[in-house]
Amino acid sequence: MHFKRRDFIKASALASTSILAPNFLNAFTKTRSYRSRSGKILIVVQLSGGNDGLNTVVPYQNDIYYRSRPRLGINKQEVLKLNSDQGLNPVMKSLQSLYDEGLVSIINAVGYPNPDRSHFRSMDIWHTASDSKEYLQTGWLGRYLDHACHNCQQPYHALEIDDSLSLAMKGAERNGFAMSKPQQLRRAANNRFLKAVAQSTHEHEHEQVAYLYKTMIDSQSSAQYLFEQSKVHQAKENYPNTPFGRDLRQIAELITADTDTQVYYVSLTGFDTHANQKNVQARLLQQYADGIRALVKDLKRNDLLKDTLIMTFSEFGRRVQQNASNGTDHGTANNLFLIGEQLQKPGFFNAALDLSSLDDGDLLYQVDFRNIYATILDKWLDSSAPQILKQQFAPLDLL
Amino acid sequence: MTPINHLYWRAGFGLSPEEWQEKKNWPIEKAVNQLFTLAKTNSTFDLPERVVQRRLNELSREEREALREQQRQQLARVNADWVRRMADPKSPALLERMSLFWHGHFACRSRGGYLAAQQIITIRRHALGNFRDLLLGLARDPAMIRYLNNQQNRKQQANENFARELMELFTLGRDHYTEQDVKEAARAFTGWSSNLTGDFVFRRPWHDYGPKSFFGKKGNWNGEDIIDMILEKEACANFITRKVYRYFVNQRVDEHRVQRLAKTFYQSNYDIAELMRAIFTSPWFYAPENRGTKVKAPVELLVGMIKNFGLEFENDTPILFLQRALGQQLFNPPNVAGWPGGKNWIDNASLMLRLNLPLGIVGAAPFNFRAKADLEDRQENKQGRRLQAKANTQSLYQMIFRLPEAKKLPALAAYLLLVKPQMNTGLIKAFSPSQNPQEQVIQQALRLMSLPEYQLC
Numbered sequence: 001m002h003f004k005r006r007d008f009i010k011a012s013a014l015a016s017t018s019i020l021a022p023n024f025l026n027a028f029t030k031t032r033s034y035r036s037r038s039g040k041i042l043i044v045v046q047l048s049g050g051n052d053g054l055n056t057v058v059p060y061q062n063d064i065y066y067r068s069r070p071r072l073g074i075n076k077q078e079v080l081k082l083n084s085d086q087g088l089n090p091v092m093k094s095l096q097s098l099y100d101e102g103l104v105s106i107i108n109a110v111g112y113p114n115p116d117r118s119h120f121r122s123m124d125i126w127h128t129a130s131d132s133k134e135y136l137q138t139g140w141l142g143r144y145l146d147h148a149c150h151n152c153q154q155p156y157h158a159l160e161i162d163d164s165l166s167l168a169m170k171g172a173e174r175n176g177f178a179m180s181k182p183q184q185l186r187r188a189a190n191n192r193f194l195k196a197v198a199q200s201t202h203e204h205e206h207e208q209v210a211y212l213y214k215t216m217i218d219s220q221s222s223a224q225y226l227f228e229q230s231k232v233h234q235a236k237e238n239y240p241n242t243p244f245g246r247d248l249r250q251i252a253e254l255i256t257a258d259t260d261t262q263v264y265y266v267s268l269t270g271f272d273t274h275a276n277q278k279n280v281q282a283r284l285l286q287q288y289a290d291g292i293r294a295l296v297k298d299l300k301r302n303d304l305l306k307d308t309l310i311m312t313f314s315e316f317g318r319r320v321q322q323n324a325s326n327g328t329d330h331g332t333a334n335n336l337f338l339i340g341e342q343l344q345k346p347g348f349f350n351a352a353l354d355l356s357s358l359d360d361g362d363l364l365y366q367v368d369f370r371n372i373y374a375t376i377l378d379k380w381l382d383s384s385a386p387q388i389l390k391q392q393f394a395p396l397d398l399l
Numbered sequence: 400m401t402p403i404n405h406l407y408w409r410a411g412f413g414l415s416p417e418e419w420q421e422k423k424n425w426p427i428e429k430a431v432n433q434l435f436t437l438a439k440t441n442s443t444f445d446l447p448e449r450v451v452q453r454r455l456n457e458l459s460r461e462e463r464e465a466l467r468e469q470q471r472q473q474l475a476r477v478n479a480d481w482v483r484r485m486a487d488p489k490s491p492a493l494l495e496r497m498s499l500f501w502h503g504h505f506a507c508r509s510r511g512g513y514l515a516a517q518q519i520i521t522i523r524r525h526a527l528g529n530f531r532d533l534l535l536g537l538a539r540d541p542a543m544i545r546y547l548n549n550q551q552n553r554k555q556q557a558n559e560n561f562a563r564e565l566m567e568l569f570t571l572g573r574d575h576y577t578e579q580d581v582k583e584a585a586r587a588f589t590g591w592s593s594n595l596t597g598d599f600v601f602r603r604p605w606h607d608y609g610p611k612s613f614f615g616k617k618g619n620w621n622g623e624d625i626i627d628m629i630l631e632k633e634a635c636a637n638f639i640t641r642k643v644y645r646y647f648v649n650q651r652v653d654e655h656r657v658q659r660l661a662k663t664f665y666q667s668n669y670d671i672a673e674l675m676r677a678i679f680t681s682p683w684f685y686a687p688e689n690r691g692t693k694v695k696a697p698v699e700l701l702v703g704m705i706k707n708f709g710l711e712f713e714n715d716t717p718i719l720f721l722q723r724a725l726g727q728q729l730f731n732p733p734n735v736a737g738w739p740g741g742k743n744w745i746d747n748a749s750l751m752l753r754l755n756l757p758l759g760i761v762g763a764a765p766f767n768f769r770a771k772a773d774l775e776d777r778q779e780n781k782q783g784r785r786l787q788a789k790a791n792t793q794s795l796y797q798m799i800f801r802l803p804e805a806k807k808l809p810a811l812a813a814y815l816l817l818v819k820p821q822m823n824t825g826l827i828k829a830f831s832p833s834q835n836p837q838e839q840v841i842q843q844a845l846r847l848m849s850l851p852e853y854q855l856c
Contacts, residue, residue, distance in 0.1 A: 117563075117578075118563070118567055118573070119734065119735070119736075120734070120736045121573065155747070163726055163746060163748050163749055164726060164743065164746045164749065165746050177747055178746040178747050178748055178749075179747055179748050180748060181748075184748065184752075185747065185748050185751060188748075188751035188752055188754070188755045189751055191754065191755055191758070191849070192830075193758075193826075193830045193846060193849055194751075194754055194755075194849065196826055196829075196830070197823075197826065197849075197850065197851075200823045200826055203821070204821065206691070206818055208691075208692055208694065208742075208818075208855055209818060209821075209851060209852060209855070211742060211745070212745065212750065212851035212852075212854055212855075213851055215745055215746070215747060215750050216750055216751070216754065216851055218747060219747040219748070219750060219751050220751075222747070223751070274548045274551070274558060274560055275548055275551055323551070323556055323558055324551060324553055324555060324556030324558065325548065325551035325558060327548075327551075329558070329559060329560070360578075
């Protein structure tokens with residue numbers, strides 16, 4: 001990312017005023033600036049490592065599925081049936097109940113042309129919304145911040161609950177904000193010397209130094225606010241007692257406190273199940289489903305679910321055929337979930353996977369993930385998808 | 400801000416105050432020669448005791464738990480030992496630095512201290528030797544074999560994980576091989592396995608002896624053949640040189656220079672020491688645009704602080720805890736691509752933590768914080784930890800106290816910082832109020848280390 005000095009000076013000026021003006025930090029007098037555009041909140045949930053979609057949404061009537069997975073296939077009796085041929089992994093009861101309430105859209109066979117089986121490359125493709133052979137340095141949400149976000153100078157307009165920021169959240173001019181624990185950040189930002197350093201004048205020719213100063217100043221100006229916000233409201237539901245569960249709780253509490261953040265980003269890791277997949281994936285999917293249900297219920301209780309959309313994706317699905325170690329290797333197309341109250345057509349968006357026509361053992365994609373991004377950008381975030389995605393992708397009838 | 404400081408920060412982890420006094424006026428050539436000479440000294444790395452003797456399913460639940468705990472403790476020990484070694488002025492700095500580089504390149508998560516130490520011993524043996532030996536050593540390394548599932552790579556059903564990463568991450572990079580090459584290479588590495596206690600074994604019954612077609616050539620290739628065929632490609636020398644350049648010189652690559660270095664590296668038959676010497680003795684290495692441009696990795700930041708202050712931690716816990724809090728745990732990279740480095744180290748939360756560290760560790764105030772929980776950590780529920788260490792402030796003071804008053808702060812800055820700070824001298828002094836001259840030097844040093852500029856090397 002190349003950082004322009006002009007912006008830096010703007011950012012510093014803004015930050016210094018905010019440090020001087022305690023009212024700025026007052027959570028209760030603040031209005032939601034994002035309301036002025038569309039008032040919608042997006043939560044992106046990333047399942048890292050390549051979640052095995054076939055054992056998440058199971059085609060339980062399909063013989064090819066059971067033939068390809070003699071040990072890993074999930075028993076028909078155990079599948080949580082959603083319709084006449086597809087159902088969920090038995091650990092996902094919580095998601096099934098959301099589905100039954102009409103809060104879930106499942107899109108099958110989401111992918112992109114010429115799929116890449118490397119985690120890193122495929123994750124980059126999803127994050128940057130690039131073509132398979134195209135290398136972009138900015139993420140789709142970062143570009144949303146760059147182009148569409150005229151009313152969102154706050155560094156935490158897009159917030160990742162983590163210690164480090166994903167490529168998806170990095171723009172050319174603006175970045176999302178990474179924070180795993182508000183109290184920890186605030187403690188660090190309360191250093192008097194660093195506040196004084198931030199307020200003294202800087203003219204940084206050195207690109208790295210400028211970047212460090214900008215990040216420091218953004219963090220200082222945001223830390224107190226996010227800390228206050230995190231204390232306003234206590235989530236009521238039971239979240240899984242894991243880092244992912246705590247992250248979702250954090251998001252629920254920030255949203256309920258009317259925090260001036262529009263995009264949240266959170267990840268659950270460990271899906272790279274080359275060996276002994278069954279228990280590993282079950283533990284993760286249960287965490288996912290239970291956590292999401294708690295989040296949805298908390299938001300619903302506060303009548304905020306109507307303003308919230310949750311998108312869940314993974315960088316790729318896995319091979320149809322299981323491997324010799326009771327695991328699965330890197331594959332291609334995968335299912336994607338949208339969760340919320342404003343879905344146009346809850347349930348299955350498209351037909352089940354076609355396991356009879358495979359590309360060298362891998363699933364063929366039916367829906368380009370960038371059509372889903374375009375839908376979210378156009379219809380949910382009220383911005384201009386072609387400008388952000390740099391290509392034309394028609395929105396789908398999802399929202 | 401001197402060339403010597405630049406060299407020692409890139410080829411090592413900076414200098415202790417005593418080393419600085421001794422070497423700051425050395426000619427570059429002398430310093431480079433000493434770095435390479437020291438790297439040849441025999442510095443062994445102790446192997447912990449082998450603790451896995453029986454199959455897990457032969458153990459009771461309690462025995463399994465005890466075994467895991469023992470492995471974790473051994474791993475923690477190996478980790479902390481290595482960090483102390485990097486910081487020790489008596490250690491061969493260049494060897495430690497190269498080992499850390501290769502540890503990042505050959506990213507591997509190790510389950511226990513024995514496997515971790517065994518791998519790092521292999522890396523140290525070849526860190527400045529021949530790249531082929533290093534590569535082959537790691538292809539036969541039990542920790543790597545387990546991490547990339549080559550244990551499960553068998554004739555009947557290949558597991559492609561190792562074969563793919565070998566080409567994508569270790570040698571060629573993308574676009575230099577096909578999916579078919581991955582499949583065929585995987586077959587060639589079938590049977591490269593490790594036994595229960597942690598040695599490499601070749602399991603004949605699992606090996607696929609059939610003909611394979613790799614890079615368009617047909618033959619009964621085995622794993623070693625695959626490695627040789629990869630090394631025959633100049634793309635491999637290019638890939639490695641590029642990575643070396645980005646790590647040791649500048650993330651912004653000068654293509655022309657990398658091409659030239661790569662050519663020499665290829666012609667030298669992958670002699671790593673020759674490549675490194677070419678870099679450290681080139682005038683462009685010391686050009687202003689290459690200095691102070693690198694964001695310190697967490698381990699570099701930590702090791703640098705230990706060196707600057709001669710820090711002694713009461714036990715290993717803070718050394719391990721800080722790695723986790725700052726986002727880089729040795730033997731536990733985030734994924735097979737290793738640590739992305741550069742600006743990726745810097746995010747809002749991690750930067751604020753970094754800026755607060757010097758005061759937290761050396762300063763008077765207790766400094767507690769929580770790091771992102773790690774699933775394997777048994778103590779994740781502890782709220783925070785005291786991280787203070789004993790600091791040897793005497794050396795730093797010795798370095799400064801004879802200087803005239805006006806030169807003290809600039810001298811400290813020249814030692815501690817690799818970019819000229821936008822320093823507001825008045826501010827540093829105002830925040831270093833002690834009347835005691837020695838305390839004042841320490842306070843000033845801590846303030847300099849709290850500046851964002853200290854994050855660069």
